[in-house]
Amino acid sequence: MLDQWVTDDNDITEIRHAHLLPFRKNRRNADTKLVTDTWHATCGKTNRNIRRSNKEHAVTLDLILRNATLPDGRRGVDIGCADGLIKTVGPALDASATQEIDVGERLVSSPFIDPHFHLDSALSLGMPRFNQSGTLLEGIAIWSDLKPQLTQDAILTRAQRYCDMAIAQGLLAIRTHVDICDDRLLAVEALAELRQRIKPYLDLQLVAFPQNGFLRYPRAAENLTRAIRRGIDVIGGIPHFERTMADGAASVRALCEIAADNGMPVDMHCDESDDPLSRHVETLAAETVRLGLEGRVTGSHLTSMHSMDNYYVSKLIPLMAEADLRVIANPNINITLQGRQDTYPKRRGMTRVAELHAAGLTVAFGQDCVMDPWYPLGSADMLDVAHMGLHVGQLTGRDAMKFCFDAVTSNAARVIGLEGYGLAVGCNADFVVLDAPDPIEALRLRATRLYVIRRGKVIARTAPRVTELAVEGGPAVINIATYGPNLG
Numbered sequence: 001m002l003d004q005w006v007t008d009d010n011d012i013t014e015i016r017h018a019h020l021l022p023f024r025k026n027r028r029n030a031d032t033k034l035v036t037d038t039w040h041a042t043c044g045k046t047n048r049n050i051r052r053s054n055k056e057h058a059v060t061l062d063l064i065l066r067n068a069t070l071p072d073g074r075r076g077v078d079i080g081c082a083d084g085l086i087k088t089v090g091p092a093l094d095a096s097a098t099q100e101i102d103v104g105e106r107l108v109s110s111p112f113i114d115p116h117f118h119l120d121s122a123l124s125l126g127m128p129r130f131n132q133s134g135t136l137l138e139g140i141a142i143w144s145d146l147k148p149q150l151t152q153d154a155i156l157t158r159a160q161r162y163c164d165m166a167i168a169q170g171l172l173a174i175r176t177h178v179d180i181c182d183d184r185l186l187a188v189e190a191l192a193e194l195r196q197r198i199k200p201y202l203d204l205q206l207v208a209f210p211q212n213g214f215l216r217y218p219r220a221a222e223n224l225t226r227a228i229r230r231g232i233d234v235i236g237g238i239p240h241f242e243r244t245m246a247d248g249a250a251s252v253r254a255l256c257e258i259a260a261d262n263g264m265p266v267d268m269h270c271d272e273s274d275d276p277l278s279r280h281v282e283t284l285a286a287e288t289v290r291l292g293l294e295g296r297v298t299g300s301h302l303t304s305m306h307s308m309d310n311y312y313v314s315k316l317i318p319l320m321a322e323a324d325l326r327v328i329a330n331p332n333i334n335i336t337l338q339g340r341q342d343t344y345p346k347r348r349g350m351t352r353v354a355e356l357h358a359a360g361l362t363v364a365f366g367q368d369c370v371m372d373p374w375y376p377l378g379s380a381d382m383l384d385v386a387h388m389g390l391h392v393g394q395l396t397g398r399d400a401m402k403f404c405f406d407a408v409t410s411n412a413a414r415v416i417g418l419e420g421y422g423l424a425v426g427c428n429a430d431f432v433v434l435d436a437p438d439p440i441e442a443l444r445l446r447a448t449r450l451y452v453i454r455r456g457k458v459i460a461r462t463a464p465r466v467t468e469l470a471v472e473g474g475p476a477v478i479n480i481a482t483y484g485p486n487l488g
């Protein structure tokens, strides 16, 4: 376990990680060199600044994060954890702990959450061929060709490798859509097994996703029933891929009824199209209200809203708000898959994030794909996703940028209904310590995840990104994270 890196001496109860010096000092030359040396020394279990337990401390905790900045702007906060939970949050905590980390005013956030992903196809890039047109439809065709060749082991191995990468990036909960249009249901089996195996480190939610259409694929309904029995968490759909608009609406109705009958939430790929007349989100909102599913239904993508008539949208958004619909945009995928039939101007395709957020809907960003038939890039980095969403949505105001950080943390957690998430007392002791002083700087830098913590234990650690420079008169070593503005 990584916490053994920190101490194997039971008498040592407080540890100051000297490499985490106060963030906002613009360090140069000697100071910056110290950071590098101390980091490597720490990994080598030497040169630590350690002091002994103060026996007067009344409370002994498992972990204390000292001197944190929180996403809401609070500074100088100590977070005390025990039994996997947050026990106390406040300044100058008078307690000791088995492990203490002074984060030097850096940002401590709850972990990143990906509310929309496809773990069954992740890391399958080039299998059996590359997507030359880059379109959604060629991606679906490639996936259909690959499906018969898949094995349960191959899916499990790729998915597990992806989860390793996710954990390293501080991404500790993923809602993944799982294709049920493979009658063997190999992906359901593989990911249900992985959900159990990975649970100590990462929460997985599985959405039954009829990739080839719930009504269009002959055995989709039967496979959905089997997937529900196997313990799938959420009902999915893809109404814009059904043969007709009428079939699309019928699929929404049928799937919402199945969800209501089984007490399950809904998360549909909905209107992932440039067609302004693709209005299945209207049916999704109406069915949500009819069946009393408010707050439990999510519309993913909703890219047709980008191209819709403004007057129609002025009616639609209040209808979505009435249904308390949750919204997920997938900026990396929307900006690359939408607008493919356009010459110029080319539409961006991302849904109306700012307007939906302003109307009070919970809006999150998802990653959708990493190195698969639909998207050749990605690295499980939700800051990368939020960075793209910020640009595509022109969300450059201070509050708008903070919203983009929320869209891959707290909003995403709310969309998937993750329990115990947050930085309040009683929440799970899950954190990511970022080499940045605030959420906006974290986005700008796609900041290094210095520590990833799950249930009070360090499960991943990354060295600060330090570069040696050979510039006459310049610093010998720099960390670009220390070059940000001091906006304190």
Ligand SMILES: [Zn+2]
Residues within 6 Å of the ligand: 116, 117, 118, 177, 269, 368
């Ligand atoms: Zn998707």
